[in-house]
Amino acid sequence: MAGIGIARTAPKDPPVAAALDRFTQQQLEWGPCESDLLDRAGAQCANVTVPLDYAEPRGRTISVAISRVRATDPTHRRGILLSNPGGPGGRGLDLPVRLSRAAPSYPWGLYDLIGMDPRGVGRSTPVDxxxxxGDSFQSAGADLARFGESVATQADLAARCLATDNGMLPHVTTRNTARDIDLIRTLLGEDRINYFGMSYGTYLGAVFTQMFPDRTDRxxxxxAVDPARYGSDVMIQDQGAPLEEALDALADWTAARADQYRLGTTRSDVRAVVSGLIEQAARQPIRVGAYGVDxxxxxxxxxxYVQDSRHFEDAANAIRQIADAAAGQLAEPSADLEQMLSGLLTATKDDALASVESSTAVVCGDVSAPRDPAWYWRNVEAxxxxxxxxxxxxNNISPCAFWPAPVEPRVEVHNATPVLILQATGDPIAAYQEGVGLHRxxxxxxxxxxxxVIVHGVxxxxxxxxxxxxxxxxxxxGLPAADLTCRAE
Structure with missing residues (x-):
């Protein structure tokens, strides 16, 4: 069986290496996934026992849930392909099935497809x-007083995590997830990992290549995320410009259908409606169904709503509904708007594809954020x-401003591992320059x-x-001989 590495930055003395034997020699018990999607696809699931802290492998353990869909072309099988949907905090157990359905022409059948709920997420030992x-990602608001409310909210969210922590939070990090992946590789008897990562999953993949350079295949x-800009501040700030450009495109699309949506006949008209709604919400929350939206x-x-131009119809409908609600004319929101509002404003997590609490733990545990609220307010105003x-x-403050310092330094990614990076110029979430930075x-x-193309997920x-x-x-x-520019069809 291929051996596990602890990575360059982890302790390497013989006692620690020997203590890892209890993890590398465990026997996985595969069984039904208890998921209709996975079970119909013939997947099996197992729980992997991993150290909470790889520097203390004789200490506490946690569980990481994985799934496996066997290669459908075993004669030409190329090993395992592990995937991550991003987030961080994204649940990935059923990602292999979702990938194969979203892009059925790709040669997934050459691989055993491995899904994973990373540590802290879903069926793995969770952060709660x-x-x-349901989310910490909120706007600073209209003025300094409204920003003060947001500061209090973010501080409270951080305090709730720290008050309920039993020692797990400092170890829910990208470094440790990369170590978990390498342990999974060992247990599956493979020398190298093939990998498909999206959004934050690209950062996880890049960190893996840096920590385990000899364990990386395709x-x-x-x-992509630029590792040099990864964190809770500059990485998120990079989204501002492409988000506004996506809103411009949505406004143009909506204005061209003015008879249907009644939001104006020009980009400026639609923009003015949106700005007016935000101003109204600052004075008094707009009642949309059961929700007060400020x-x-x-x-x-x-x-x-603006992350994918293929969903502009839903986006325009949502703005129309919110405008109707602001005028007192909307009784109940559509199903998609209801789901959006519930995901933001309530604590419901049962069907969530991602855990925002674990996402917060990962980002805050990876990289320190500025502490001074005034720093954020200056950026907001600018x-x-x-x-x-x-x-x-x-540019708003996040719980990371109130989080303890990370227990390990951030990973400085710089290597010559041959990987394929896909990036859309109009991506509002992973700005195009982020992919350029990772490529560099x-x-x-x-x-x-x-x-x-306005899309997150090329x-x-x-x-x-x-x-x-x-x-x-x-x-x-085979990688392309040079970088390429492609167009949608």
């Missing part, structure tokens, strides 16, 4: 802070002229640019150019 709301990193949360709602809707959102720091990579867009590159790479390992 008992938050009274890696596709879709909608200026902290209305930009968060819009954030959820952003308003160019980013009037999303600037106060992406991973000198053996190739960058495939999807031109003029592989979901029909493009024979992208598909051919990904198919060739997953099938025989």
């Amino acid at each position: 802070c008992g938050w009274p709301i 890696m596709v990193l879709d909608s 200026d902290h949360w209305l930009p968060s709602v819009l954030f959820g 952003s308003r002229a160019g980013q009037p809707v999303f600037g106060p959102l992406v 720091t991973m000198t053996g990579s190739r960058l495939v640019t999807l031109q003029d 592989f979901t867009i029909p493009s024979s150019c992208v598909s051919q590159v990904v198919d060739t790479y997953l099938r025989d390992g």
